[in-house]
Amino acid sequence: MKFLSNLHTHTLYCDGNNSAEEYIKRAIELGFISIGFSGHSYIPGTLGEDWGMSEEGTLEYIKELKGLREKYKGDIEVYIGLETDYYSGYKKDIKEKLSLDYTLGSVHLIKNDTTGEYYSIDSSPEITEEGIKAFGGVRNYIKKYYETLLEMIEEQEPDIIGHIDLVKKFNSDNRYFDETEEWYISLIDEALDKIKSSNSIIEVNTGAMSRGWTNFPYPSKFILKLILEKNIPITLNSDVHSVENLDYYFDESMEVIKETGFKKIKILKKSEFQDIEVK
Numbered sequence: 001m002k003f004l005s006n007l008h009t010h011t012l013y014c015d016g017n018n019s020a021e022e023y024i025k026r027a028i029e030l031g032f033i034s035i036g037f038s039g040h041s042y043i044p045g046t047l048g049e050d051w052g053m054s055e056e057g058t059l060e061y062i063k064e065l066k067g068l069r070e071k072y073k074g075d076i077e078v079y080i081g082l083e084t085d086y087y088s089g090y091k092k093d094i095k096e097k098l099s100l101d102y103t104l105g106s107v108h109l110i111k112n113d114t115t116g117e118y119y120s121i122d123s124s125p126e127i128t129e130e131g132i133k134a135f136g137g138v139r140n141y142i143k144k145y146y147e148t149l150l151e152m153i154e155e156q157e158p159d160i161i162g163h164i165d166l167v168k169k170f171n172s173d174n175r176y177f178d179e180t181e182e183w184y185i186s187l188i189d190e191a192l193d194k195i196k197s198s199n200s201i202i203e204v205n206t207g208a209m210s211r212g213w214t215n216f217p218y219p220s221k222f223i224l225k226l227i228l229e230k231n232i233p234i235t236l237n238s239d240v241h242s243v244e245n246l247d248y249y250f251d252e253s254m255e256v257i258k259e260t261g262f263k264k265i266k267i268l269k270k271s272e273f274q275d276i277e278v279k
């Protein structure tokens with residue numbers, strides 16, 4: 001089954017390599033129903049300076065997307081969103097303030113409350129190692145990530161939760177931890193119980209795969225099974241930074257979703273998150 005949408009798209013306004021219009025043209029070629037843009041939100045200070053949008057840039061981005069939505073309205077539905085990092089400080093009212101169609105809430109950094117230092121989760125194995133050391137071990141490091149994720153969900157009430165198990169990005173050879181260990185599974189289980197009582201959708205995200213970091217999407221298979229058991233809605237996104245990866249690993253991911261036992265998946269259509277049947 002083809003999944004004909006992607007709501008996790010990065011353009012030249014943040015750390016993406018293509019313009020919004022290039023993504024829209026490619027999405028039309030692929031026969032997509034909808035495409036949504038999720039530029040990295042502005043983060044005050046220097047924390048997001050390499051990858052986040054500026055405040056001014058955010059307004060330009062929205063303006064350009066409004067024009068493109070109009071230009072291509074006969075061909076595809078274009079939605080305007082943001083990937084709101086926890087440390088953007090944005091709360092749930094940001095959607096109304098910026099007239100966004102949706103938000104995708106993510107945690108890319110965690111803060112060591114003792115030293116006040118921030119550690120990026122997904123920049124490099126070296127920074128991950130520094131973070132693990134600073135938090136006094138991998139368990140504390142990962143626990144802090146999931147705590148921050150739950151705080152983000154409570155404060156932002158995002159429509160979609162971004163790359164839920166981002167902490168596995170540099171762990172494909174189990175060099176930092178083993179996902180089958182009890183402490184990790186129960187951390188995930190508790191987090192999902194809290195997510196269940198929010199209205200957020202969890203994305204299956206192929207972004208780290210397309211960039212060669214992992215050999216399975218976020219979240220891992222056992223997490224997908226728990227998501228299904230707990231009846232939490234999912235969608236599929238490519239977290240795309242270059243146009244050629246717009247539907248990267250989508251067909252294979254739909255197979256995984258189907259094999260896991262999901263009967264439905266959310267797609268943004270006619271301005272609403274709708275269930276479509278998994279076939």
Ligand SMILES: [Zn+2]
Binds near residue numbers: 083162
């Ligand atoms: Zn992200």
Ligand SMILES: [Zn+2]
Binds near residue numbers: 008083239
């Ligand atoms: Zn992203």
